[in-house]
Amino acid sequence: MPVLLLMTLESRPRQDHGRYQAQYDELAQKNQEELDKCWSQQIEESTSVVTTQSTEVGAAGMMLTELRHTVQSLEIDISMRNLKASLENSLREVEACYALQRKQLNGILLHLESELAQTWAEGQCQAQEYKALLNIKVKLEAESTAYCCLLEDGEDFNLGDALDSSNSMQTIQKTTTSWLVDGKVVADQ
Template sequence: MSFSAQYTFSNYRSLGSTHHRATGSDCSPALPASAGARGSGSRIFVSHSTSVQGDWGSRNMGTRMARGLVGVGGIQGEKETMQDLNDRLASYLERVKSLEADNRKLECKIREHLEKKRPQVRDWGHYLKTIEDLRAQIFASSVDNACLTADDFRVKYETELAMRQSVESDIHRLHKVIDDTSVTWLQLEPEIEALKEELLFMKKNHEEEVKGLQNQTANSGLTVELDAPKPQDLSKIMVDIRAQYDKLAQKNREELGKYWSQQTEDSTTVVTSQTAEIGAAEMTLTELRRTVQSLEIDLDSMRNLKASLENSLREVEAHYAMQMKQLNGVLLHLESELAQI
């Protein structure tokens, strides 16, 4: 851009004073102004610096600078001066464009940085629902396990209780049988003694009768003769009768001995078997008592386990509640930061 300056020499002082004011102002450092002789070959280098605010500011500055030029040394000096000013103006414009491009780049980078740094708002609703579902599942599983365990122990307890009652009834029945056997034994003892005494008495009477008959036969001196057939020998008959009676008595003794031996053996066998059954029942009862005690111990342990599980469940719920509280605090903090941004 070139301007034709048609100023008189008298305007040089006004240009000098303008340049003087420009160099003394608060703007950017001014270019040095050199003046030669006030003749036709003199040059003036004047730079008026001002704040650059866009393209229009630069153009106004160039216009003011161009208007302030004073041609002193002729057309050639004015052309060179204007060319120099034009070059400087072009460099200023390029610098302004470069600064504007840098400003746009910096603004883009700042925007990108803010976008990256901006906190992301997360929706914790599905996490809360998942936590509630898990908590409900844990509680339901704990309750179901406790109920199943309690049902199992209740069934075991009822079974063992029924078995115990059955064994106790068997023991009571066996005690009754033993009592009946003892009573029967006490009742048979006097009968056995009476039969023994009766047997001795019968033996004694038999011996006395035999001796009496023998004495009568020996002391008898009568002889009776009849034309009848010869009677049988009385002693032989008595011997036969005695033998038969002895055989019968021996048979009765043997039968009675066998009977009472069998009764005694049967009673002894019954008593022995009942004693063995009582011992077995007592052992079974002892085992059942031990089983009941072990089941009671297991029941107490399961109750303690249930209590510990309930405590653990409460601790887990408290832990999750604390975590939820912390997460809510973090969420509120992030929302506040986001609102501030």
Template sequence: MRSGLPGAAKARGSTEKEKNALKLKERGREERGAYSTALHPGNAVCQEGRNAYETELDKRQSVESNIRGLGKVVDDTNITKLQLETEIEALEEELLFMKNHDEEVKGLEAQIAISGLTMEVDAHKSQDLSKIMADIWAQYEKLAQKNHEELDRGAEAKLTDLRHTLQALEIDLDAMKNQKISLEAGYDTQMEQLNGVLLHLESELTQTRAEGQQQNQEYEALMNIKVKPESETATYHRLL
């Protein structure tokens, strides 16, 4: 009877060690699962940060494109404005020349009227010549006045249109400049937001890596604890 007791004790000891080994295995599986679960939130944070970064980057590129396009429009408008100003200046010079020419013609007419014509012809021919000259001058004055009025009206109308066009162009130019300033301000704001997202993402990533490193160390320590009982169990089985 007594000879059977040591065998029973050995069997009970073996059973306890096997139970402990199974518990350690189960704990190892649970720890691995917890480690994997803990990593998922970090991955989610990284993905959310990456998505936010890409969204802000798309916005920034869109704003940059709008600013470049608006800058080109502003440059083209400035060129058109300079061309209009040059055209207006040339037209004003033309009007001034026409007015000066008209004054010169009137001065010449006055000189002719004062000095008269001296010709050695008989009285009859002199009267005919005077009448002819008067008719010619009358026709010339009438035609010159008509041409002058038409040219003056046309030039004034063209000048008025050009001034209106220039005024509208200046209004559009001011509006575009204000829009460009607004876009640049929005661009600066979005850049600040993007930098904030990047800093937050880097902080979250650093924290996630630190947590992952710590959990990895804990997991390795757990695996070392697990390996020891398994080794003892294997040794025990070999002894049996």
């Protein structure tokens, strides 16, 4: 069996539709104003935040620049300290090298002074030997002369008299020389 459905539509007056339209328009206007107010407030807040952040970024940039200058100053200071330390090390090495050379040269100088003192002593010995030989030569010449004179004069010759006469003419002079090196007697003549 077929079902029969009965519907009735009531048609409301057009006034209701106009009233709904007015309410909708009023609600839309109110929402638009609230939205504009909210957007304005958010824009102001964002502008304030951006301004604050821009100021902070500027301050941070200035601080960064100052820090860069400080870092550069510190790097220069470190570089100068390293250079100073390097130069001090070089100076110590040069001083050590010169001290070693000075010590070696002092050793050579002491050796040469010792050789000089020895050579001087040998020279003094040779001079004394020369004087002794010269004295002997003078004695021999005196004896020879005395012998020749005696032979020519025909007098009796006495060797003792000839020796006594040559001894009276001889003069020996002795000189003592001492060599000091660093307060020590190196040679004594």
